Amino acid sequence: MPTFRFWKPYGVLCQFTDPEGRPTLADYVKVPGVYAAGRLDFDSEGLLILTSDGALNAWLTSPKYAHEKTYWVQVEGIPSADQLAQLRTGVELKDGRTRPAKARLLEEPPTIPPRPVPVRFRANIPTSWIELRITEGRNRQVRRMTAAVGLPTLRLFRWAIGPIDLSNLEQGELSEVTDVENAFFPKRN
Secondary structure, eight states: OOEEEEEEOTTOBSSSOOTTOOOBGGGTOOOTTOEESSOOOTTOEEEEEEESOHHHHHHHHOGGGOOOEEEEEEEESOOOHHHHHHHHHOOEETTEEOOOOEEEEOSSOOOOOOOSSOOOOBTTBOEEEEEEEESOOOTTHHHHHHHHTTOOEEEEEEEEETTEEOTTOOTTOEEEOOHHHHTTSOOOO
């Protein structure tokens, strides 16, 4: 069954129809019978895995398998060592404590295209980019985690899910997952 990686642009819904007429996956993905394994918010960008394989979808999205997801997050402010440590040990949210994350300040902003709608800019408040690797997928989790430590998210970009990333893809592009990448998925009958 085909599996694809897709670079979801900003302002695209992770579904194929929308009664409000907003951009959806159908505007980019012309492969019948696939659907997103997981989601990204309308205002988030980056990697989506699309598949017609229900077992693979369940395996990728189940919290019990704890697949690492890598995000690049532009935040308001410069994270302190304490704020990064809080992210690394887990953050208390309304729906419970998060699992520990891997968090680091990126020395340079990632090389990704500018967003069509610029992020909020305040002359007296600097912004920075952090890399955050989490093994959960709660609703708006990354945004809630950064806010909880005093670093509001301005832009959210998912680079990778496990070993699959956006290398050699352009924004809005779809690419079939190769046999090499399939080696990372469990063997199924």
